[in-house]
Amino acid sequence: MSINQLTIKKKVEIEGLGLHSGLPVNLKIFPAAKDTGICFIRTDLKKSKPIYANWKNISPANLCTKICNDDGQSISTIEHLMFSFYALKITNLIIEINGPEVPIMDGSAKIFIDEIFTAGLIEQNKKINYINILKSFEINNSNKYIKYEPTNNNVLEVNYQLDYKDQLIKKQNFKLKNAQKNYSEVSSCRTFCHQEDLEKIFAMGLAKGGSLENAIVISGNKVLNQEGLRCKDEFVRHKILDFLGDFYLSGFFISGKITCRQGGHELTAALLKKIFQNNENFYTYSENNSINQVSKKNPLNISKIQAIV
Secondary structure (H helix, E strand, C coil): CCCEEEEECCCEEEEEEECCCCCEEEEEEEECCCCCCEEEEECCCCCCCCEECCHHHEECCCCCCEEECCCCCEEECCHHHHHHHHHCCCCCEEEEECCCECECCCCCCHHHHHHHHHHCEEEEEEECCEEEECCCEEEEECCEEEEEECCCCCCEEEEEEEECCCCCCCEEEEEECCCCCCHHHCCCCCCEEEHHHHHHHHHCCCCCCCCCCCCEEEECCEECCCCCCCCCCHHHHHHHHHHHHHHHHHCCCCCEEEEEECCCHHHHHHHHHHHHCCHHHEEEECCCCCECHHHHHCCCCCCHHHCCC
16 A cells, blocks of 8 residues: 655644753754655754764664764654654654754653644655565574564564563563554653663763653662553553664664564664665565666665655
8 A cells, every 4th residue: 555755734843851961952843845754953053964864874872862964963862753753654854953862751752743743744745665675684682682574464563572680570572563553552651761770871971851750760669650650561662662763764664573572772773784784685666566776776875865755
């Protein structure tokens, strides 16, 4: 089934704190023309250049996802916002931001999605391109594991497992059978940390904006947040939210099956790199099912501005 490219009807403006920087952030999301892709602009920099949401631009970071352009300009903690764009099937946007980090809001994607819904969505007069990934790929790193498998279903299924040696999370497993259709099953699930890890996180210069208003904090077998959990397996569901936000840096609405154990931002980035580093691993095709010859020769590299077409 072919679908059109999508943008928003009018500007969305959001203010909040950066989770790691602790700085106040103003975020403005603007409609964009077809074939633009998802593009960030740092308005706090004098010579700001576009930072495109593309797997090639992923830069090493601690406890978040960060993208960087060729001039070293970066934007971090983009995963919850990118999940919102993925869930709502949005392909073209310009995001102006006056700092180095997307605001954390309540620690989930709920506020982003609500604000975008209020602004409204508009279809554009061009179809998206599809991608066929031709084989399975997997990444192993110590006790962490992630695997992609192509399927005959036109949806993305994510089966995610957590296995913590703590008193509360322990083992959790959640399967999201149709990631875009059922996104609401994970969209309001918040980021989390263990209280005993906070000293180490603070020593790294991170989580300066963290609080019980934007993260679940676990102490022993208890949750310190007064409201408690939004669902009993909120932890693993949030990990799926993070994964989908990161996976959208592929530039496509990928179908298939993901199986993951103890994953994270680095593992997802490694999976994307493994899939897309070799043009023989996949091909793209248009709505009439003909192979896009340009993309087959040089897929996802026509220009960064066409990361989503």
